[in-house]
Amino acid sequence: MAKHIQTIVKANLSETVKTGGCGECQSSCQSACKTSCTVGNQVCVK
Amino acid sequence: MLNLDNYKIAKNVHAYHQGDINVAYDINSGSLHVLDDLTFAILQIMKKLQSNGKVLKVQEIFSLLQGEGQNCSEEELREVLGEFGELQKEGILFSPEAEEWNPVYPERPIIKSICLHVAHDCNLRCKYCFAGTGAFGGDRGLMNIETGKKGIDFVLDASAHRKHCEVDFFGGEPLLNFQVVLELVHYGRQAAAERGKTIKFTLTTNAVLLTEEVQNFLEQEDISVVLSIDGRPEVQDQMRPYANGKGSYDQVVPRIQQFAAKRPESSPHAVGTYYYARGTYTHFNLDFDKDVDHLLELGIKQISLEPVVAKPDESYAFQKADLPKILKSYDRLGEDLLARKMKGEEFSFFHFNVALEQGPCLPKRISGCGAGHEYVAISPEGDLYPCHQFVGQEEFKMGSLWDEPIELNPHLIQAFRNAHIYKKASCRDCWARYSCSGGCHAANHAFSGKLDEVYTLGCEFQRKRLEVALYLQIKEKSLNSSYEKDSATK
Numbered sequence: 001m002a003k004h005i006q007t008i009v010k011a012n013l014s015e016t017v018k019t020g021g022c023g024e025c026q027s028s029c030q031s032a033c034k035t036s037c038t039v040g041n042q043v044c045v046k
Numbered sequence: 047m048l049n050l051d052n053y054k055i056a057k058n059v060h061a062y063h064q065g066d067i068n069v070a071y072d073i074n075s076g077s078l079h080v081l082d083d084l085t086f087a088i089l090q091i092m093k094k095l096q097s098n099g100k101v102l103k104v105q106e107i108f109s110l111l112q113g114e115g116q117n118c119s120e121e122e123l124r125e126v127l128g129e130f131g132e133l134q135k136e137g138i139l140f141s142p143e144a145e146e147w148n149p150v151y152p153e154r155p156i157i158k159s160i161c162l163h164v165a166h167d168c169n170l171r172c173k174y175c176f177a178g179t180g181a182f183g184g185d186r187g188l189m190n191i192e193t194g195k196k197g198i199d200f201v202l203d204a205s206a207h208r209k210h211c212e213v214d215f216f217g218g219e220p221l222l223n224f225q226v227v228l229e230l231v232h233y234g235r236q237a238a239a240e241r242g243k244t245i246k247f248t249l250t251t252n253a254v255l256l257t258e259e260v261q262n263f264l265e266q267e268d269i270s271v272v273l274s275i276d277g278r279p280e281v282q283d284q285m286r287p288y289a290n291g292k293g294s295y296d297q298v299v300p301r302i303q304q305f306a307a308k309r310p311e312s313s314p315h316a317v318g319t320y321y322y323a324r325g326t327y328t329h330f331n332l333d334f335d336k337d338v339d340h341l342l343e344l345g346i347k348q349i350s351l352e353p354v355v356a357k358p359d360e361s362y363a364f365q366k367a368d369l370p371k372i373l374k375s376y377d378r379l380g381e382d383l384l385a386r387k388m389k390g391e392e393f394s395f396f397h398f399n400v401a402l403e404q405g406p407c408l409p410k411r412i413s414g415c416g417a418g419h420e421y422v423a424i425s426p427e428g429d430l431y432p433c434h435q436f437v438g439q440e441e442f443k444m445g446s447l448w449d450e451p452i453e454l455n456p457h458l459i460q461a462f463r464n465a466h467i468y469k470k471a472s473c474r475d476c477w478a479r480y481s482c483s484g485g486c487h488a489a490n491h492a493f494s495g496k497l498d499e500v501y502t503l504g505c506e507f508q509r510k511r512l513e514v515a516l517y518l519q520i521k522e523k524s525l526n527s528s529y530e531k532d533s534a535t536k
Contacts, residue, residue, distance in 0.1 A: 002129050002132070002133075003125060003129070004081065004082045004084060004085040004125065004126050004129055005070075005079050005080070005081055005082075005085055005126075005129050005130075005133065005139075006079060006080040007077065007078075007079050007133070007138060008078045008079060008080060008519070008520050008523055009076070009077055009078040009402045009403060009519070009523075010075075010077050010136075010138050011075050011076035011077045011078075011138070011402060011403060012075055012076070012137065013074065013075055013076035013144065013405075013407075013408050013411075013480065014074045014075060014141065014142070014143075014144035014145070014408060016407035016408045016409070017144060017145050017147050017407075017408050017409065019407065020406075020407020020408055020409045020410065021147070021149075021407060021409035021410070022407075023156070023158075023208065023420070024208070024210065025406055025410060026212065026246075026317075027158065027159035027212055027415060027416050027420060027421045028406075028410075028414060028415050028416075028483075029414075029415050029433075029486075038396070038397070038414070039406055039410065039411055039413075039414055039415075039481065039482075039483045040397070040400055040405075040481035040482070040483075040512065040515070041314075041396055041397070041399045041400065041401070042401065042405070042406055043317060043401045043404045043405060043406070044401075044404055044405065044406050044407060044410075045317075
């Protein structure tokens with residue numbers, strides 16, 4: 001068990017270069033003045 | 047063993063202090079860690095040494111630690127470095143830079159989402175309106191049903207094999223053309239079903255005309271709704287008045303409250319049928335955390351508050367001295383929302399909802415949106431633009447629904463396809479690149495005149511919001527785990 005560092009989330013975003021890009025997710029809008037959400041807020045629909 | 051040869055720590059690990067913890071965000075994996083003070087100090091020293099072009103050596107790090115007054119032994123330093131090495135081996139800290147995603151697009155763009163400007167008119171005169179108070183610099187007018195149907199046919203065709211399409215009703219104020227909205231929803235559902243597709247409808251409104259009849263319709267038809275409201279009465283009334291100058295707060299708030307009460311289960315990630323209140327803060331309310339507070343007290347639980355994008359000579363535009371105050375407001379907002387969560391309140395502040403474990407894939411993250419090649423806006427006349435913010439700007443007109451066939455301007459398609467983070471000098475090394483995703487094209491262009499040069503103030507806001515968002519994720523997880531521990535021991 002690590003003494004100095006506590007890992008809260010383990011993720012593998014860079015792996016999704018191989019598995020991602022299907023394009024099915026909701027259209028995002030970075031200024032959120034339209035009705036969708038920003039990239040940072042949304043979830044993958046797969 | 048830790049190996050940082052040719053590895054740029056500053057580009058790939060973001061470490062910062064927020065509230066009472068030290069956070070380390072590993073950008074390429076998306077992993078998140080809490081560091082003790084010693085580890086944080088070591089990481090900062092390592093970054094500093096790298097920025098000075100120095101090779102990282104244990105003795106040099108130790109010497110600098112002592113110079114800073116850190117009370118630790120060399121053994122402890124090696125312990126930390128050992129933990130760094132273990133996490134690097136796991137691929138969750140100092141993880142390799144993600145391979146640059148090279149988007150390969152179909153020759154013909156797949157447009158799966160449209161924004162229908164059903165009204166170029168408005169019953170308010172919001173001071174910051176990017177739409178020129180509704181008419182986008184043109185004549186005030188409403189979209190007729192024929193144009194609307196053609197828009198829906200367009201997205202159903204242009205979406206090719208994509209089953210899920212999106213249609214947003216926008217304006218101006220779309221409820222000024224409610225009958226057309228109503229007909230288009232029915233038409234759209236039928237037309238989509240005939241093609242084996244589905245349409246998700248959403249509607250943005252200032253709520254002035256959000257009567258019970260309209261609310262019932264939106265509910266029955268599962269239409270997601272964005273409700274424009276800025277917060278406290280004095281803020282709302284100053285920036286969102288009627289044409290006669292009278293404030294709109296007293297009329298719109300009860301309507302928004304009534305509608306919000308119909309959807310208590312709205313998704314924090316805008317999935318399914320949701321609502322959210324979307325406000326704008328300006329130079330006049332830098333303490334916008336109080337506006338979020340106010341909306342929560344009104345029972346409005348899904349909130350998004352955005353900084354205004356404005357020409358610098360506007361009275362409501364941000365000034366240089368505003369930035370530190372804005373950043374402090376995000377800090378205060380984070381603590382306020384955390385305190386509410388600890389009391390068991392349920393709500394959602396959009397920018398703090400970072401989906402760390404189910405978020406979009408990296409290919410999605412290289413651009414903030416699909417404006418201009420996956421998404422277009424359609425004016426009442428049937429003209430096509432990259433998004434709602436570009437409507438009325440002639441140089442961005444992409445085509446028309448009345449062209450036969452409808453062919454979008456290929457130069458504009460290419461320009462928007464190219465406006466991703468790998469083509470933006472400011473974004474390539476930015477730690478927030480996979481969440482900010484290069485920002486908003488319209489804001490960038492309005493600020494710099496180019497799609498590949500970013501709106502720098504927007505960058506500051508994005509980074510701050512993400513820092514607070516990650517901090518809150520950590521705090522909420524530890525809150526949940528202590529709750530589970532308590533429940534288990536009862």
